[in-house]
Amino acid sequence: MKDLLIYRYAEPTIITGIHPDSIESHLLRYYAIESGHREFISMLPLVCNDAVAILFMFDLSRKATLTSIKEWYRQVRSINKNAFPFLVGMKYDVFSKFNVEEQEDITKQVRLLH
Template sequence: TSLMVRYVEGEFNHNYIQSLGVNFMERTITLHDNPVLLSIWDLGGESEFKNMLPLVCDGSMVFLYIFDLTSKTSLASIKEWYRQAKALNRSAFPVLVGAKYDRFRELREDKKREIIEHARRYSKAMKNCPLVFTSAELGVNINRLFKLVVCLVFGLNPGIEQIEADDQPIFEYTLIQ
């Protein structure tokens, strides 16, 4: 939710309110002098919201699988979400997004390395999907993430510099030929 609000409204609310089911926001961007309306759906990550998954999967072109960079449990839950979403919509592009990079930076080096390794392994298992570390609070990689999303949908080269160094907010993707 924080990531979506940061992108659409350009702000971060420190009084975080957890997604209760499904949220929806829109933002119009310009692509090659044409307006493009992005409809962004946000489904709460708790298991009780899985019954709403068909609602957000139908017609979706990209799935952002968002996990908390400070929680291995959060990353591990992505596996089941990915399996279920893929069964409902095989054509949507997956993108693995690590949130709370601002807090991740404060972890011990061994914990950070472990989470990065696991995230890269998940990204590879998810058809080499993009892996992006973000911070809604600091605005890290938010606009770049959504630029990548638009480029995936339209088959464009994003021309975004990749960041693969473990001491930076990771931004890795493979161009689709």
């Protein structure tokens, strides 16, 4: 069974994908919520309630995206205290072109989240 539904807008999106997939006899379902906007926090119970793992993705090329990760983490943990949280840095190709000082600054900020 494979089902793929993707929404893309110029504005921040609520749900960018709902992807159920069978892996052997297990059902894998994942949701992607993009946005630092507060109005999307109401969607968190729908997508986080029964989650086993939660990926917090941020843009390595924009330090400001780390700021919203703290709030997202706090909100998600209030809904689901048992899910395994993972922090994932995106756009490494852009990050790798930064000078060493910028890379170290971003890396330090990421470590402070842990």
